Amino acid sequence: MPAPDxxxxxxxxxxxxxxxxxxxxxxxxxxxxxxxxxxSVGLAQLRRSLAATAEERQHAACREVMRDVSVCVENLQFxxxxxxxxxxxxxxxxxxxxxxxxAGNAGREPASWLELRDTLRRRLISxxxxxxxxxxxxxxxxxxxxxxxxxxxxxxxxxxxxxxxxLF
Amino acid sequence: MARILAVDDSxxxxxxxGVTLKGAGYEVVSAEDGQEALEFAxxxxxxxxITDVNMPRMDGIALVRALRQLxxxxxxxxxxxxxxxxxxxxxxxxxxGATGWVVKPxxxxxxxxxxxxxxG
Numbered sequence: 469m470p471a472p473d474x475x476x477x478x479x480x481x482x483x484x485x486x487x488x489x490x491x492x493x494x495x496x497x498x499x500x501x502x503x504x505x506x507x508s509v510g511l512a513q514l515r516r517s518l519a520a521t522a523e524e525r526q527h528a529a530c531r532e533v534m535r536d537v538s539v540c541v542e543n544l545q546f547x548x549x550x551x552x553x554x555x556x557x558x559x560x561x562x563x564x565x566x567x568x569x570x571a572g573n574a575g576r577e578p579a580s581w582l583e584l585r586d587t588l589r590r591r592l593i594s595x596x597x598x599x600x601x602x603x604x605x606x607x608x609x610x611x612x613x614x615x616x617x618x619x620x621x622x623x624x625x626x627x628x629x630x631x632x633x634x635l636f
Numbered sequence: 637m638a639r640i641l642a643v644d645d646s647x648x649x650x651x652x653x654g655v656t657l658k659g660a661g662y663e664v665v666s667a668e669d670g671q672e673a674l675e676f677a678x679x680x681x682x683x684x685x686i687t688d689v690n691m692p693r694m695d696g697i698a699l700v701r702a703l704r705q706l707x708x709x710x711x712x713x714x715x716x717x718x719x720x721x722x723x724x725x726x727x728x729x730x731x732x733g734a735t736g737w738v739v740k741p742x743x744x745x746x747x748x749x750x751x752x753x754x755x756g
Contacts, residue, residue, distance in 0.1 A: 494647070497648055498647065498648070498651065501648060501651035501652065501655065502651070504651075504655045505651065505654060505655045505658060505659075508655045508656070508658060508659030509658050509659060511659065512658075512659050512660065512661060534659075537655075537659070538656075538743075538744040538745060541652055541655050541656055541744045542741055542742070542743055542744060543741075544648070544652055545649070545652055545740055545741035545742070546741065547648055548646050548648045548649050548652070548740075549719070549740075549741070551646070551648065552646075552719075594690075594718075594719040594720050594721070594722075595720065595721065595722040595725075596719065596721065597719075629721030629739050630721070630739050630740070630741060631739060631740075631741060631742060631743050631746070632721065632737075632738075632739045633736065633737070633738045633739075633742075633746055633747070633750050634726065634736060634737045634738075635735065635736040635750070635753070635754065636729075636730045636734060636735060636736055636737070
């Protein structure tokens with residue numbers, strides 16, 4: 469087993485590598501988003517200019533490209549979700565490497581792991597993410613069917629409700 | 637065309653919402669968190685606010701609550717756009733004064749249909 473300071477250094481390096489990956493991807497994805505925006509605005513202008521004169525097949529081609537832009541926009545949202553997950557992981561690793569208990573004793577002291585687990589759980593931003601964590605790292609008092617709050621663990625897909633719209 | 641304020645701490649999400657709305661001809665202004673959005677709203681008016689929930693400084697629910705205290709925003713539609721899909725959170729948003737709740741990832745056509753509907 470590596471020495472505690474080596475473990476801490478590895479965790480710090482892992483957190484730094486995640487940070488680097490997040491930073492490196494931000495610029496290109498921003499450029500991609502700007503390109504989609506130009507395409508979207510350009511297509512809207514094109515549709516307006518075609519409105520009176522163009523043949524149906526030109527309108528159809530225009531609609532098809534707009535549908536593709538729409539698919540890009542919908543799926544680009546998963547990049548944002550990945551960034552959120554990786555940011556939490558980076559914070560978790562940073563917290564772990566900086567904790568006096570974590571690097572050296574976490575494997576031996578259950579209480580310190582539970583504390584770290586609770587810290588991670590508090591940082592999660594949605595119930596779906598918390599349920600995922602509970603499934604992967606069940607709390608010790610959950611017997612496979614309950615969350616730490618005593619609520620039944622959902623067996624429904626974790627992405628239930630995604631894309632739903634409700635007006636009050 | 638209507639002016640929409642998009643509030644999200646994620647630059648990518650602000651851009652994604654912007655692509656969707658600008659493509660439909662809306663004017664879009666954005667803020668990085670609830671506090672910035674509230675300060676903007678105290679200076680300027682918009683026709684619709686679309687806000688994320690989990691943000692630093694001021695979250696989306698607190699923003700909705702604060703906007704409803706402003707006379708000029710009492711009747712403005714406020715849509716929450718979030719990864720949160722739990723009933724508890726939705727009820728919290730509803731009681732704060734939100735007009736509707738959209739769960740990410742959103743479908744652009746459905747979002748635009750909802751925007752058109754709430755803008756009347």
